[in-house]
Amino acid sequence: NSKQCGGGGYRWYSILLAEEVEWTLKLHNQLQHALSEQQFELYYQPVVEVRSQEIVGIEALLRWHHPEQGMLSPADFLQAIETGGLMVEVTDWVLRQACTDLNRLMEETGRILWVSVNISPNHFVRGDVVSSVKSVLESTGLEPACLNLELVESTFLSFDEPVRRALDEIRTLGVGLMIDDFGAGFSSLNYLKKVPASRIKIDRSFIRDVVSDSADAAITRGVIALAHKLNLQVVGEGVEDRYQLAFLLRNHCDLVQGFLPGPPMPFEQLRTHELSAETRAAFAEVHGRESGN
Numbered sequence: 001n002s003k004q005c006g007g008g009g010y011r012w013y014s015i016l017l018a019e020e021v022e023w024t025l026k027l028h029n030q031l032q033h034a035l036s037e038q039q040f041e042l043y044y045q046p047v048v049e050v051r052s053q054e055i056v057g058i059e060a061l062l063r064w065h066h067p068e069q070g071m072l073s074p075a076d077f078l079q080a081i082e083t084g085g086l087m088v089e090v091t092d093w094v095l096r097q098a099c100t101d102l103n104r105l106m107e108e109t110g111r112i113l114w115v116s117v118n119i120s121p122n123h124f125v126r127g128d129v130v131s132s133v134k135s136v137l138e139s140t141g142l143e144p145a146c147l148n149l150e151l152v153e154s155t156f157l158s159f160d161e162p163v164r165r166a167l168d169e170i171r172t173l174g175v176g177l178m179i180d181d182f183g184a185g186f187s188s189l190n191y192l193k194k195v196p197a198s199r200i201k202i203d204r205s206f207i208r209d210v211v212s213d214s215a216d217a218a219i220t221r222g223v224i225a226l227a228h229k230l231n232l233q234v235v236g237e238g239v240e241d242r243y244q245l246a247f248l249l250r251n252h253c254d255l256v257q258g259f260l261p262g263p264p265m266p267f268e269q270l271r272t273h274e275l276s277a278e279t280r281a282a283f284a285e286v287h288g289r290e291s292g293n
Ligand code: C2E
Pocket: 045, 060, 061, 062, 073, 074, 075, 078, 094, 118, 119, 120, 150, 180, 181, 204, 237, 238, 239, 240, 257, 258, 259, 260, 263, 264
């Protein structure tokens, strides 16, 4: 009877597999239409400079208004973009939209801001990100210093000639480089010497319990100190409450980002976004204490 059982198990397994393959194929087809049907949207999350307590930059985060499933986050479809070979097209769209929106925002506010765009490791290593960046800067007229690329550590796992050349070219253009999710990848620290980055973002897994977990606190303090010794600015990501924010402020983090200072939001909302009272209170508390008030 165990044979029957096994057979049934196998059949069940192949049904699941077939469903998954079918779903993946469907997703690929739908993704191809997503660009032409304008189903993608960029959400923007503010990045706040600690010194000025002002929003100085924004991160572009991709959303997909799926015709049947509603709004999807990158975790739901980024892999399908990658395996479907659509990453170059999608990144080009993201770059263009982000630079266009930033131009508009700067015109309206009369302030200089930057936007950062996430680049997938595969695309950076295999694709021609440099020419995409050049062409978007040309067509939008955005100052190169107003654009940042966010790269995760695995981008630097193989630090071969094409990667090194692309990094240098981006830096020569004047576009900023930011190392995203710092500490969460499997890369060695060796690449920190070689990557011409201007900022690193401490992964939010360290920030989550930074107030209660002494190891997370030690790592976060250590990373900030290390980064400053290397002349890198530090962004703390995933800041959800005033205690986490106060910790980062006390430990000289340069920039903060998270649901507390501002969640990712549509462009229309970003234009009128103000820092919450709770965020302001945490700033006032820490700054007040430091200046002895
Ligand atoms: P990431 O670049 O590390 O982006 C930060 C993620 O953390 C975002 O998720 C954001 O919504 C979320 N987040 C921000 N603040 C908080 C917080 O306080 N608490 C918590 N729990 N989460 C917070 P999202 O938008 O789902 O994006 C996930 C990842 O997808 C991004 O991680 C990035 O690696 C990738 N991604 C997003 N947009 C693009 C894109 O246009 N191109 C590429 N290649 N990747 C993208």
